[in-house]
Amino acid sequence: MAQTILTPTAVTRKGLAILHNKLKFIKTINRQYDEKFARAGAKIGSSLLIREPNQFTVRSGAIMDVQDISETSQTLTLATQRGVDVNFSSEELTLHMDDYAQRILEPAMSRLAAEIEFIVLSNVYQDIWNMSGTPATTPASLTAVMNGAVKLSQGLAPDGDRHLFLDAVAMAAVVASVSAYFHRASEVERAFSEGFMGFAAGMKWWESQMIPNHTNGDRTDTTPLVNTSTGITSGTAVITMTGFPDGLKYKKGDIFTIADVYAVNPETKQRYSHLQQWVVTAAETETGSGDMTPAVSPTPITSGAKQNIELVSAGASKAVVNLTGG
Numbered sequence: 582m583a584q585t586i587l588t589p590t591a592v593t594r595k596g597l598a599i600l601h602n603k604l605k606f607i608k609t610i611n612r613q614y615d616e617k618f619a620r621a622g623a624k625i626g627s628s629l630l631i632r633e634p635n636q637f638t639v640r641s642g643a644i645m646d647v648q649d650i651s652e653t654s655q656t657l658t659l660a661t662q663r664g665v666d667v668n669f670s671s672e673e674l675t676l677h678m679d680d681y682a683q684r685i686l687e688p689a690m691s692r693l694a695a696e697i698e699f700i701v702l703s704n705v706y707q708d709i710w711n712m713s714g715t716p717a718t719t720p721a722s723l724t725a726v727m728n729g730a731v732k733l734s735q736g737l738a739p740d741g742d743r744h745l746f747l748d749a750v751a752m753a754a755v756v757a758s759v760s761a762y763f764h765r766a767s768e769v770e771r772a773f774s775e776g777f778m779g780f781a782a783g784m785k786w787w788e789s790q791m792i793p794n795h796t797n798g799d800r801t802d803t804t805p806l807v808n809t810s811t812g813i814t815s816g817t818a819v820i821t822m823t824g825f826p827d828g829l830k831y832k833k834g835d836i837f838t839i840a841d842v843y844a845v846n847p848e849t850k851q852r853y854s855h856l857q858q859w860v861v862t863a864a865e866t867e868t869g870s871g872d873m874t875p876a877v878s879p880t881p882i883t884s885g886a887k888q889n890i891e892l893v894s895a896g897a898s899k900a901v902v903n904l905t906g907g
Contacts, residue, residue, distance in 0.1 A: 595678055596686050603694035605787050606702055609744045627659040636847070636886040648886065663696050665689040698791040706793065707834035710860035710878055711736065712904055720747070721754035726782055737847050745784040752788045795905055798832035798864070801825065805873075805901035807839050809892050818880040820859070822901055825867040831875045835861045840899040842881075843891045852891045857881075858904065 601608070633653045640646040667689060713728040714720055726745060733743060747755065759781070779786060804824040807813065812821035820839075838856035845852050865875040882889050 599690040629657045630654040638886045703793045710858045722758045743784040746787045748792045798830035802903045807899045808897040810895045815883040822873045829867045831861045831865040836904045841894040857890045
């Protein structure tokens, strides 16, 4: 009987197929192929520039009002490598692929998938400034889910291709709370038999145990203030705060609002009824002066095509309210 020798290419292809099947969050990320990777002799290296959408103002009347176009981009850096390395003998290389995949590749790719998902989620959430719900409280109702969808809609995210990720505790609580609502028979059956929803509230639902918890920096929610006339500079991704006790800290991923600084509709620039939320993009520690200048996202812009905030009442003594908990 002829032997079946497994080649590295065959093992790699099978391993990647298993890995792809086990990934959840990463499969929801836009993975369009960029032709820059195919250029012979001019590879782009480990950094890829992702162009941000252009924004414009609208003129009033018949007189042309030409506006400059200033394109911006974000840099995606390929900086993290993870792998699972195993030894195998020449005898094991003669196994049939299905047997090898079950004994070796399945557990190896499961561990690698978990590691990749956790790393990506742990980095992604720290750059997100939109937050809904009560800090340190597990979502337990459809209302909590829909409040998150509201943030997407207010940011003009497309209606289609939306995804919701919940850990097991949150999934159980929300599914139990929506049992009285009308659903398609298939979704009711799934919720009853499998314990989670497939598609509801305009989103595809996923359960993941890789969702990280956020731990706040050592800070205070009672004394920090911002002079919005001088502490916020349009186009500068830093906000100056005062009134901190010695040694208090902001951690990357902390979210806060400032009194009288409101979010606006990205297109019409009309003020929303809620305060603008910011996320701290780099850890910051008070060093004795009582002041802190955390780097934040989004960059505050007070006018023009890219305006994202409205200062309703500019001046001193605007309270800072920290939103994240844990």
